[in-house]
Amino acid sequence: MAYEVLARKWRPKTFDDVVGQGHVTRTLANAIEQDRIAHAYLFIGPRGIGKTTLSRILAMALNCEKGPTTHPCGECDNCKGIAAGSDMDVIELDAASNNKVEDIHAVLDQVQFAPTHSRFKVFILDEVHMLSNAAFNALLKTLEEPPPYVKFIFATTEGDKVLPTIVSRCQRFDLRRISVGDIVQRLRFICNAEKIEITDDALLAIARGSNGGLRDALSALDQLIAFKGTDLSEADVLAVFGLVSREALEGLAESILKGDIPGILRTVAALDESGKDMRRMTAELLWHFRNLLVCQQAGAELAKQDVTAEQLAVLEAQAKLAPPQRIVEISSLLSEMEGKLRAALSVRTLVEMTLIRCARAAKTVSLDEVIRRLTALRDQTIRRLAAAAPQGPAAAPAAPQRAAPPAAEPPRPVAPPPLKPEEDLVPEDEEELEPCLLHTPPEPAGATSPVPAEPLQNSDGQYVDEIVNITLRLFGGHVRI
DSSP states (O other): OOOOOHHHHTOOOSGGGOOSOHHHHHHHHHHHHTTOOOSEEEEEOOTTSSHHHHHHHHHHHHHOTTOSOSSOOSOSHHHHHHHHTOOTTEEEEETTTSOSHHHHHHHHHHHTSOOSSSSOEEEEEETGGGSOHHHHHHHHHHHHSOOTTEEEEEEESOGGGSOHHHHTTSEEEEOOOOOHHHHHHHHHHHHHHHTOEEOHHHHHHHHHHTTTOHHHHHHHHHHHHHHHOSEEOHHHHHHHHOOOOHHHHHHHHHHHHHTOHHHHHHHHHHHHHTTOOHHHHHHHHHHHHHHHHHHHHHOHHHHTTSSOHHHHHHHHHHTTSSOHHHHHHHHHHHHHHHHHGGGOSOHHHHHHHHHHHHHHHHHSOOHHHHHHHHHHHHHHHHHHHHHHSOOOOOOOOOOOOOOOOOOOOOOOOOOOOOOOGGGOOSOGGGTTSOOOOOSOOOOOTTOOOOOOSSOOBOTTSOBHHHHHHHHHHHHTTSOOO
């Protein structure tokens, strides 16, 4: 008997077996139970996530001898014929190679004939976006009002290329990429059934390299079994597919967050000498910082949807090393580098320079921190002035009331001498503000001024305290408190 690859051998046979598409399977199952089956469906999504599988399961659910049912038996002649692709009433057409208007006319000729032995005649058109405009237009009238025994199921990876007039006549379902956790769980189930010994880190590496496609993950597992046998480890996966280990990736992210530039350069050199794909490493590092930002902003409950328990523990620890605004800046730099890698003459040099910029960004003082320090210093100055103000003399005994002399007009403040043009640093709209003496007066003996917390350092090695002093000197006489 010919060998059957894992992707075909373990293709789901029921809605419950489909991984990661619960929003689609639930809707289809409810439609069958409520007898609200539409005449046309459109499945859109990237490769290897279950579009063709869902199309066949839906056809089996409609034409099963026990159906329509949400759980096709898989044992009747109709179910076996649909699974094998030999059923006469379920016509599968590759629209990529049959994209002319003549091919659609052949389909329309079959529409007028009732099914031979099934309940419905089902037409499954894969990669439907490849049809020409003439072919789409030829299909419009029949797709809008088909015979009651005809069902159309379309599948495509590029939904934006399907004519809006076609989409409006279908029930559209957007399939999503399968999460890493779901792929790892499915691979573990298949490996246990096939009696394959494989570590959790190896499964995680396969899931990371599959880019959300379960079919790609199963194909990679098939290739690894042919390479190493039934005992697989993470090192085998990394050697075959050129991936970066999870520990190396997380260590590189930690070096960036701590500003450890020598550690970054050592890691990049080791990865380059071992032949790792720098473009894939950049994409995975960007995804790691994305998960880190989700963990910071939305909490571990939302972050664990895309990572395993081990990864989540690392994310929670690294989330304390930098504030969210710095993570956003690092992610922006990595995204910019990812677009430049295709045209880079020296990939390693570009990666090193960008990661050094990321490390400096992780330690650069932000504008929010500067404003916070200025606000804290202003409050300290006000409290110090209030504490140093002299108290009034004790109240004297009440004297006989006399007629109060007319109050003398208080002396008008003497206007300060005009500044030279190069010294006029106050905006014109603020020159009428009353001066507020922020210049600190001499402190009494024995008094100690509060010392700010550890100085913040910016990317050029200067201290933010210097910025504070300059700011106060420039605007000390005209600051609004």
